[in-house]
Amino acid sequence: QVQLVESGGGLVQAGASLRLSCAASGRTFSRCAMAWFRQTPGKEREFVATISQNGGTTYYPDSVKGRFTISRDNTKSTVYLEMSSLTPGDTAVYYCAAKLYSSATFTRAEVYDYWGQGTQVTVSS
Numbered sequence: 001q002v003q004l005v006e007s008g009g010g011l012v013q014a015g016a017s018l019r020l021s022c023a024a025s026g027r028t029f030s031r032c033a034m035a036w037f038r039q040t041p042g043k044e045r046e047f048v049a050t051i052s053q054n055g056g057t058t059y060y061p062d063s064v065k066g067r068f069t070i071s072r073d074n075t076k077s078t079v080y081l082e083m084s085s086l087t088p089g090d091t092a093v094y095y096c097a098a099k100l101y102s103s104a105t106f107t108r109a110e111v112y113d114y115w116g117q118g119t120q121v122t123v124s125s
Helices: none
Strands: 003-007 010-013 018-025 033-039 046-051 068-073 078-083 092-099 119-124
Touching (some): 003 092, 018 092, 018 119, 033 068, 033 078, 046 078
Parallel strands (some): 010 119
Antiparallel strands (some): 003 018, 018 078, 033 046, 033 092, 068 078
C-alpha cells in the first residue's frame, strides 16, 4: 500500500508562486512513477506533470510548461510541484498520484494506482 498526502495549497494572488508537496508512506516510493493532476467542479481531471522513478524524465502539458516544475526526493519519499506565474485558470484541487512498479511516465489518470486526498489552490485576480 502507498498512502499519499498533499500539502502546500492555499489562496494566492495572480502572479504568485506556490510549492506543493506530496509525502508518501510505504516501501515502494522509489519504484513508482509519480504525477500531479488537478480538477475543478464539473470538469474532468486534468494532467499537470509526471516524473519517472529516478527523476530523470519529466513531462508537462503546454498549459503549464515553463511555469510548473515537478521534482522528487526519493530519500524523503516526497514529490513536489513548484508553480509560478499563477493565474485564476490554475485554481483547482491538486492531487498527486503514484503508478506502482512503473519505469515509464503516464498522462492518463486511470492508469495510476494510488491517489492523495487533494490540496486546494485558489488564485485570485
